[in-house]
Amino acid sequence: MKAFPWVAGAALGVLALAAPLVLERGTLNDVWSLAFAVILASAWNLLGGFAGQVSLGYSAFLGIGAYATVLLSLRGMNPFLTLPLGAALAAAFSVLIGLPAFRLRGPYFTIATIGVGEVVRVCASSVSFTGGSSGLRMPPGTFDFTLNYLSMVALAIAVVALAAFVKRSAFGQALAAIRQDIDAAEALGIDSTRFKLAAHALSAALVAVAGGLYAINFQYIAPGSVFDFRLSLSIVLMPIVGGVGTIAGPVLGALVFSTLQIKLLSIPALRDSYLFIYGTLLIVVMLFEPKGILGLVRRVFNRRLRRFYADA
Amino acid sequence: MPMPEPILSVKALKKIFGGLLALSDVSFSVAEGEIYGVIGPNGAGKTTLFSCLVGSLPPTSGSILFRGREIAGLPNYAVVARGLVSTHQIARPFRDMTVEANVSIGAHFGAGRRRGADARRRVADILERTGLGARAGSLAMALPIGDLKRLEIARALATEPAVLCLDEVMGGLNPSEIVAAMSLVRAIRDSGLTVLMIEHHVHAVAGVTDRILVLNFGEMIAEGVPRDVLRNPEVVAAYLGDDAGAA
Numbered sequence: 054m055k056a057f058p059w060v061a062g063a064a065l066g067v068l069a070l071a072a073p074l075v076l077e078r079g080t081l082n083d084v085w086s087l088a089f090a091v092i093l094a095s096a097w098n099l100l101g102g103f104a105g106q107v108s109l110g111y112s113a114f115l116g117i118g119a120y121a122t123v124l125l126s127l128r129g130m131n132p133f134l135t136l137p138l139g140a141a142l143a144a145a146f147s148v149l150i151g152l153p154a155f156r157l158r159g160p161y162f163t164i165a166t167i168g169v170g171e172v173v174r175v176c177a178s179s180v181s182f183t184g185g186s187s188g189l190r191m192p193p194g195t196f197d198f199t200l201n202y203l204s205m206v207a208l209a210i211a212v213v214a215l216a217a218f219v220k221r222s223a224f225g226q227a228l229a230a231i232r233q234d235i236d237a238a239e240a241l242g243i244d245s246t247r248f249k250l251a252a253h254a255l256s257a258a259l260v261a262v263a264g265g266l267y268a269i270n271f272q273y274i275a276p277g278s279v280f281d282f283r284l285s286l287s288i289v290l291m292p293i294v295g296g297v298g299t300i301a302g303p304v305l306g307a308l309v310f311s312t313l314q315i316k317l318l319s320i321p322a323l324r325d326s327y328l329f330i331y332g333t334l335l336i337v338v339m340l341f342e343p344k345g346i347l348g349l350v351r352r353v354f355n356r357r358l359r360r361f362y363a364d365a
Numbered sequence: 366m367p368m369p370e371p372i373l374s375v376k377a378l379k380k381i382f383g384g385l386l387a388l389s390d391v392s393f394s395v396a397e398g399e400i401y402g403v404i405g406p407n408g409a410g411k412t413t414l415f416s417c418l419v420g421s422l423p424p425t426s427g428s429i430l431f432r433g434r435e436i437a438g439l440p441n442y443a444v445v446a447r448g449l450v451s452t453h454q455i456a457r458p459f460r461d462m463t464v465e466a467n468v469s470i471g472a473h474f475g476a477g478r479r480r481g482a483d484a485r486r487r488v489a490d491i492l493e494r495t496g497l498g499a500r501a502g503s504l505a506m507a508l509p510i511g512d513l514k515r516l517e518i519a520r521a522l523a524t525e526p527a528v529l530c531l532d533e534v535m536g537g538l539n540p541s542e543i544v545a546a547m548s549l550v551r552a553i554r555d556s557g558l559t560v561l562m563i564e565h566h567v568h569a570v571a572g573v574t575d576r577i578l579v580l581n582f583g584e585m586i587a588e589g590v591p592r593d594v595l596r597n598p599e600v601v602a603a604y605l606g607d608d609a610g611a612a
Contacts, residue, residue, distance in 0.1 A: 223473045223474075223480065226466070226469070226470060226473065227470070227473070227474060229459070229461075229462065230459055230462075230470050233459040233460060233461060233462070234457050234458075234459060236421065236441075236457065237453065237457040237458075237459065238459075238470070239421070239440070239441040239442045239445075240419070240421060240441055240442075240445065240450070240451065240453065240457075241445065241450075241470050241471045241474055241475055241520055241521075241523075241524055242442050242445040242446050242450075242471070242474040242475040242476065242478075242524055243442055243470070243474045244440075244442045244443075245442070
């Protein structure tokens with residue numbers, strides 16, 4: 054019973070990795086988008102879900118990863134070798150903004166992160182080496198769809214596995230303590246700032262790698278795409294709708310989100326309405342099932358199980 | 366009485382909140398292995414004193430020597446790592462965690478920093494000693510008040526302190542629970558710890574402490590062995606009002 058999610062997850066992972074052998078390009082693109090969403094949601098969940106620090110500034114890390122990849126590739130580096138550099142840069146930046154921002158608590162922290170995300174976007178659109186607001190194009194000959202697909206899916210699997218590992222570790226336990234009562238956590242010896250910085254850096258690095266892969270796949274980035282505030286918002290909405298602080302929740306949220314986005318984006322009149330629908334979904338979740346879709350599934354499943362035993 | 370080198374030595378400790386003098390010039394020393402009581406009317410500054418000792422509030426001025434080293438102004442987690450820990454007056458469990466997980470936080474991140482099987486053994490031992498063994502798997506939010514108080518003590522013990530500060534762990538307990546709590550405090554001392562305790566229940570304090578400090582409006586008004594201190598006219602006046610003291 055306890056092994057079921059692991060077996061199911063591993064099977065899904067293997068299927069997704071084997072998919073290029075059987076599925077066509079359009080469907081693979083959808084899976085690629087899903088994997089991208091899973092990485093963003095699960096990585097954000099490390100800090101936002103496990104430690105309860107809701108950041109609305111994650112597009113900054115995505116953008117840093119994407120720009121690092123394009124800028125370094127333009128200088129002749131292999132795009133895939135730029136990924137760890139983008140990750141390191143994003144992690145360093147996360148510490149830089151975390152040091153002052155983590156002094157703030159609850160909504161004040163969240164508001165500060167909105168500011169950081171916007172400042173980074175404005176900077177990227179105004180300085181010249183990022184190509185300003187018109188963005189940058191990857192050097193030619195850096196596109197290989199199968200490779201892009203496999204690396205995004207592999208990263209998604211790795212991030213979910215890492216999240217499961219963190220949740221069970223002493224590190225994850227410290228984050229849970231910080232989320233539930235930060236003063237009580239400090240009173241038992243937890244240096245909350247250090248743990249928050251570590252979770253922030255880890256999730257920022259993962260999001261930056263996803264940003265690099267995004268740049269490699271789309272071959273073109275601009276501040277309006279990778280530093281978009283709506284992107285930061287989506288990153289937060291996915292785990293919350295799916296089930297914040299859990300392993301499967303962000304994956305479910307990403308599935309709902311990427312499906313909605315793919316279906317709705319294909320209807321021109323509804324191009325931008327996915328955020329509206331997602332906002333409605335968020336309100337419904339907050340009002341009726343704060344533990345998200347996963348909480349709902351568990352509740353229904355437990356009720357069925359109880360009824361089954363009562364009848365037997 | 367010749368005193369050994371004190372494990373905790375507080376000198377001229379002062380804490381000001383805005384215009385309010387919460388602690389003024391508090392000085393005392395606690396010897397290793399002592400049970401030291403802190404009493405006083407509501408608002409006397411008892412909890413503020415503990416908060417300054419463990420660093421959850423920075424003192425305005427003064428010195429706190431713990432095992433001969435200055436700890437005044439250190440953050441709470443750093444003081445805990447050095448072996449001085451306090452419970453919370455109002456229990457603050459991690460509500461979504463089991464009792465066992467709550468206690469293991471202390472074992473993992475306190476002064477002991479134990480991991481794996483070593484930590485689990487230590488946690489099981491503490492749960493047994495504090496009478497929470499049967500509750501190990503319950504969620505903290507499901508505990509009654511008596512068990513929550515025990516959980517506060519268990520978590521603090523799990524950090525492996527040299528000095529344990531207990532902030533009203535007997536508040537809200539019934540008489541038989543108080544007797545159990547008193548013997549738990551003695552057992553903790555007998556296991557080699559030094560105990561500081563804030564308590565409203567004067568009989569409980571008198572029954573278990575070696576010495577008592579009395580605070581009133583942030584000032585020390587008496588210190589000494591319980592029977593002397595509790596007869597001190599100034600202490601009686603502070604507790605019962607000036608008229609009673611004069612009578």
